[in-house]
Amino acid sequence: xxxxxxxxxxxxxxxxxxxxxxxxxxxxxxxxxxxxxxxxxxxxxxxxxxxxxxxxxxxxxxxxxxxxxxxxxxxxxxxxxxxxxxxxxxxxxxxxxxxxxxxxxxxxxxxxxxxxxxxxxxxxxxxxxxxxxxxxxxxxxxxxxxxxxxxxxxxxxxxxxxxxxxxxxxxxxxxxxxxxxxxxxxxxxxxxxxxxxxxxxxxxxxxxxxxxxxxxxxxxxxxxxxxxxxxxxxxxxxxx
Amino acid sequence: xxxxxxxxxxxxxxxxxxxxxxxxxxxxxxxxxxxxxxxxxxxxxxxxxxxxxxxxxxxxxxxxxxxxxxxxxxxxxxxxxxxxxxxxxxxxxxxxxxxxxxxxxxxxxxxxxxxxxxxxxxxxxxxxxxxxxxxxxxxxxxxxxxxxxxxxxxxxxxxxxxxxxxxxxxxxxxxxxxxxxxxxxxxxxxxxxxxxxxxxxxxxxxxxxxxxxxxxxxxxxxxxxxxxxxxx
Numbered sequence: 313x314x315x316x317x318x319x320x321x322x323x324x325x326x327x328x329x330x331x332x333x334x335x336x337x338x339x340x341x342x343x344x345x346x347x348x349x350x351x352x353x354x355x356x357x358x359x360x361x362x363x364x365x366x367x368x369x370x371x372x373x374x375x376x377x378x379x380x381x382x383x384x385x386x387x388x389x390x391x392x393x394x395x396x397x398x399x400x401x402x403x404x405x406x407x408x409x410x411x412x413x414x415x416x417x418x419x420x421x422x423x424x425x426x427x428x429x430x431x432x433x434x435x436x437x438x439x440x441x442x443x444x445x446x447x448x449x450x451x452x453x454x455x456x457x458x459x460x461x462x463x464x465x466x467x468x469x470x471x472x473x474x475x476x477x478x479x480x481x482x483x484x485x486x487x488x489x490x491x492x493x494x495x496x497x498x499x500x501x502x503x504x505x506x507x508x509x510x511x512x513x514x515x516x517x518x519x520x521x522x523x524x525x526x527x528x529x530x531x532x533x534x535x536x537x538x539x540x541x542x543x544x545x546x547x548x549x550x551x552x
Numbered sequence: 553x554x555x556x557x558x559x560x561x562x563x564x565x566x567x568x569x570x571x572x573x574x575x576x577x578x579x580x581x582x583x584x585x586x587x588x589x590x591x592x593x594x595x596x597x598x599x600x601x602x603x604x605x606x607x608x609x610x611x612x613x614x615x616x617x618x619x620x621x622x623x624x625x626x627x628x629x630x631x632x633x634x635x636x637x638x639x640x641x642x643x644x645x646x647x648x649x650x651x652x653x654x655x656x657x658x659x660x661x662x663x664x665x666x667x668x669x670x671x672x673x674x675x676x677x678x679x680x681x682x683x684x685x686x687x688x689x690x691x692x693x694x695x696x697x698x699x700x701x702x703x704x705x706x707x708x709x710x711x712x713x714x715x716x717x718x719x720x721x722x723x724x725x726x727x728x729x730x731x732x733x734x735x736x737x738x739x740x741x742x743x744x745x746x747x748x749x750x751x752x753x754x755x756x757x758x759x760x761x762x763x764x765x766x767x768x769x770x771x772x773x774x775x776x777x778x779x780x781x782x783x784x
Contacts, residue, residue, distance in 0.1 A: 328673050328677060331670045332702075338699050420703040
C-alpha cells in the first residue's frame with residue numbers, strides 16, 4: 313500500500329511539482345518535521361540524486377554534477393550564499409514551520425506543507441493505515457478502533473504512528489505481559505527505604521481510577537473492592 | 553467562411569484603436585486603448601483625431617511624437633468613411649532602451665504558456681481567486697532562464713494576493729520589438745490585472761525582469777511584461 317494524501321492542498325502541491333518535473337526550476341517544500349514532505353518527493357523523484365543539507369560539500373558537488381537534485385534538511389545549510397542553482401532542477405526540503413525570508417528570493421516556487429492537524433482527511437487516512445500496519449505486526453485479528461483523543465499529533469506522522477502503535481500494544485497486554493513490564497520497571501526503581509509504598513501506586517492508582525469510572529460512587533466502589541470506605545477515600549486523596 | 557470577429561482581431565492589436573461619434577463620445581475602443589485611457593483624456597484623443605483627420609473620406613497617417621506618461625507613440629492614423637464616426641489608431645514607439653541579456657547558451661527553449669500554467673497552478677494551491685485567463689496557445693517558444701522567469705511570475709502573481717479576481721492575458725505583441733545587444737526581437741506580452749494590488753515587491757519585480765531582459769510596466773492595479781522571443 314502506497315498512500316500519499318487525501319488532502320486537497322497536499323495533492324495540489326504534488327500536482328504542481330509534477331508539472332515542473334521537466335523544467336529547470338528550483339522549488340522548496342517547507343513545513344514542520346514529519347509532515348510527509350520526503351514521502352511526497354520520493355514518490356515523484358524516486359531515482360533522483362538525494363543529498364543532505366548537513367553535508368554542504370556533498371550539496372555543492374551534486375549541484376555541479378547533476379541536473380536534478382533533491383536536497384533534504386535544507387535548514388541545516390548555514391551559508392546559503394554559496395549555493396547557486398544555475399539551471400539545475402532542485403527541490404529543497406526544509407523542516408521548519410516558518411521559512412527563513414532570505415530563502416524566498418532563492419527559489420522559483422515555494423510550497424508550504426500543512427501540518428497534520430490542518431489535514432483532517434489525512435488523520436483519518438493514516439490512522440487507518442497505521443492501525444492496519446500495527447495489526448499485522450502484532451498479529452491482531454480483531455477489529456480495532458482508536459479514539460481521536462488517543463492520537464498524538466504534536467509531532468505529526470511520527471507521533472501519530474507511535475500513539476497508534478502504543479494504543480494497540482497496550483490493548484493487547486496479557487497478565488503475563490503486565491507482570492513482565494512491571495518487573496522491568498521495578499528493576500530500575502528498586503532503590504531507597506520506602507520502595508513498597510512508592511511502587512504500590514503503580515497498581516493502586518489505575519485500579520481506583522478505573523473503578524471510579526465504572527461505578528461513579530465511592531461507596532459502591534469500596535464495596536466492590538472489599539475495602540473500608542474511609543480507606544478508599546484516603547487513597548483517592550493520596551493519588552489525586 | 554464565417555465573418556471574422558473584427559472586435560477580437562482589434563483586441564489582438566497592442567496599438568490603441570478608438571472610434572468616436574460626431575459628439576466625441578467613444579463608440580468603440582480596443583483593449584490597448586482602454587490602457588491608454590488611463591493616461592490621457594478622451595477629449596484630448598478626440599481633438600487629436602479631428603486635428604489630424606483627412607480632408608475627405610479616407611485615412612491619413614501622420615508621424616508625430618506623443619507621450620502620455622510612460623506611453624510613447626511615433627505616429628497615428630485617422631480615418632472615416634462617413635459622418636457617423638471617426639477612428640484613430642496610435643502606434644507605439646518600439647522600445648529603444650538598450651537591453652542586454654546573459655549567456656543565452658545557459659538559457660532553455662521554453663514554452664511560456666507552460667510556464668504561466670504552472671505558475672498559476674502553484675499560486676492557486678491555497679488561494680481562492682477567480683482567474684480569467686486569455687492566452688494565445690500558439691506562441692513561439694523562447695530561450696529563457698526558467699528559474700528566474702518562474703520566480704518573476706510567482707512574485708508578480710503574489711502581488712495580487714488581496715484581489716478577488718485576476719485577469720491574465722498572454723499574447724504576441726504585434727509590430728512590437730525589443731532591442732537586445734543591438735538585435736531586434738519580437739515580443740510576447742503578459743499582462744496581469746485586477747482591482748487591487750500590493751506594491752511591496754515592485755522593486756524586486758523590476759530587478760528580476762530587467763535581469764531577464766523583460767520590460768516590466770508596473771501600474772497600481774496591473775503589471776505587464778514585454779518578453780523578448782529569443783530563439784537562437
